[in-house]
Amino acid sequence: MYLTKEEEKMYRGEYGLTHEWAMKFLVSYGEAFNAERLTRISSAGVSWSVWTMGKIPEEVYEGLTRMKMAVPTYTVAGGMPDAHWKEMGISKEDWEKQVESTKTAKSMGFILTETCAPYLAGWIPIKGSHIATVESSCIAYFNSVFGARTHRDSFPSCFASAITGRTPYFGFHTERGRMGNLLVKVEAEPLEQVDYEALGYYVGEIAGLDVPVFTGIPREVEAEHLKGLGAALATSGGVGLYHIVGVTPEAPTLKAAFGGEKPKDTISVGKEEIKHGRDLLCTGGPEKVDFVMLGCPHYTVKQLARVAELLQGKKVHRDVTLWVFAPSAVRHTGDVMGITDVIKKAGGLVLSGTCPCGARKIPPNTKVMATDAAKQAHYATAYFPVDMWFGSVEECVNAAITGQWGDRQ
């Protein structure tokens, strides 16, 4: 791989052990994909919490915690909430470690967005900019909706990129690597939030690592819809970039989305396939719900306001726990607007920084869980011994109030 003089110095250890480790990792990473060079990045995203320690080689960790990153570096959601540790059942010992870990993150200059949707908290990479980030749902959003360029980065490449300000130049960073190759004809209007989630879950399993190009999604599609669609595509599949003809920035036309090439495959998705995607996420257990989780990926203000609207003048059932997750920046706006207060008064809780799967915590004795997120529904049945209901936010809040799935209040 070609390295510039500066990159070579890092590789040879002239910038110290941490840069050497980072540069050597990036070279191996790039060579695995036949990359010929690195490219500079303008920002990076990493996951940082008490659990990060111990996953980085000790000698590297020491140096890392004493340095500043080469580019603005944002934190995505980690394994800990920003507060509410007691409510989430986290031990005092772990919480104290987390407080220390956050201090370290501050000293390193990390921008503590602490959310899987950092674009809701101020990280806005512009079209065509090269970045390096983790968080599969955020990767899909940045690549597809913003037109920024990132790999499906992971651990430890995100740290190697933040340290050096570089990433290997291949795949989604190149024009060619961004072209669609799977045509997905959606014939299912009107599409609600829950349909976008199920659509993404259904298509992801077929798409794998491909770049799907959607037709049939209306120009009026909302940011929240795409947040859910991308998260689901990156859950059942490994989709890091998709295009929507007439909607997303690199797909003004079908031809542009495919770079003039023919799709290697075409699939059609109607109401039936979307229902199938939805059914795959439910385990079909008892209808008595113990726990309702909303906000995966973390909610926008609009979504938070919708929950408050549904809960206005109502009470969460005494046998049910309701957790709503949003970036701390959004929660603050919710505080200002009084909507977090409405949720709290109804008996729910607005949390930030993590999620049940991220923290590996659900309320004690949860047997049946409900959520409006395909991603959370999928992963929670692996981490927790629970039955799962997946549905719309209206169905979920209704279950929180009645304690029953499908029972009208």
Added chain:
Amino acid sequence: MTREAEKIILRGRGVVGGKAEGEALVTRERVSCWGALDAETGTIIERRHELRGKSIKGKIFVFPSGKGSSGWGAIFYENYMKGNAPLAIINQRLDTVVANGVIASKVPTIIELDKDPVRVIETGDWVRVDADQGIVEVRKKKG
């Protein structure tokens, strides 16, 4: 001679060097690590995965590609640190999140083989991996 006749050779590209030999664990489904692998035991825990309940520890782990959360690298590395790594990985297509995990854990890995490994290799086959040369040698299990 009959032993020789049973041997199948696949050629691919080694992305993490090294040699390993052992029993194959094969799936035609893509594999996630975060939210899908219990690093304490090396066991697949994804609800609808055909390998649910199976451990990848000490196996030649053969699957089409990665999928899912970008926590792949972190969980795979944690699983390796706890002594539950597979002996080698064979993927037809390399996902960047998988590349992170196998490079960090130095698990020999071969990709882009001349025959589809999930169709040629079956769970229980004896597999020799030479990731320096990009060669996979398969001895089919008996019966």
